[in-house]
Amino acid sequence: MRKSGSIILLGGMLLLLGSFSLDPTPVPVTSPTPAPETDIHWLTWEQATEKMKTEKRKFIVDIYTDWCGWCKRMDAATFQQPYIAKYVNEHYYAIKFNAEQKQEIQYKGKNFKFVNNGQRGYHELVAEITNGRFGYPTVVFLDENMNVIQAINGYKGPDDFEMIMTYFAQDYHKKVPWDKYQRSYQPLPHDE
Template sequence: MKTISNYTFKTILFIGIGLLCLSAEAQEVEWLTWSDAAELVSTEKNPKKIFIDVYTDWCGWCKKMDKDTFQNAEVAAYMSKNFYMVKLDGEGKEPIEYKGKSYKFVPQGRNGYHEFAATLMQGRLSYPTTIFLDEEMNMLSPVPGYQKPKPFLDIAKYFGDNIYKEKDWKAYIGASGR
């Protein structure tokens, strides 16, 4: 019978504990489709705001934001509590209904874009872009570009905690020392 050395055992134990710590740090977010979030807003007695992550399959910064920001335990917990979270492919092919209008995919060049994504991003097709909508699906703000967890959480709390109703962004950031 072969036994493992004390060194090998400690190495395996150390790696196992490290992996457990990593898995405890990352948290999966429950992403919804647009139609699921829209239905929840219209049927819930006290609906949440909607958060939309507009991405593309080819976008490296989108993947980095998924891994670094959205799987951050503090970000994921806050977002899940305060928002219906939607993943929206900026080049998706399925039609989307929003406020009585149907939006569709527009072929252009090698790929194309989805009209709904372009509308939410106010014509600036930049990935990733995160969009915040209120409980009645009105636009609060698009936020273009990759965001690290802490700055993203500041933005999310600005909208999620309704601070935007009392302070403009500069006053909020300045007052909080961010």
């Protein structure tokens, strides 16, 4: 008796579930709302220099290596912040540059290549735009003519990086000393 009651109950549940799938009422199809842009549009050196031909902007060059733990942390903690990504995408061409990449790069009419040096080596372009100061991560800010504004060595959290990127994007570095800018800085709105 108990077995047949269980079978009847199970059969009833299956019929009930099946009736939901046979509902002839059409389900309205809606387009998904696009997610807010939360990623930086990272470009290669070549892509960024090509874009410069149609629209001049400053550059942020994130110099990293595959083995650099602080580089990975900056990617996750700083560059993944939606307000950082939005600001970078609006004001800069962002370049991800592996300091140990083998590809030859052209910059200001010269070719720069990888140089073997001990176990790892380095790319000559990194030496050029950091003035020979190697350390990872390093973020280099370039102006609209690809001249170095400043190379910033070491990990920077979101708050510090926000202040730095706005300082260069808005050309405050040309008129306001850094310490004065820091004291009067108003953070960007964080829509979280």
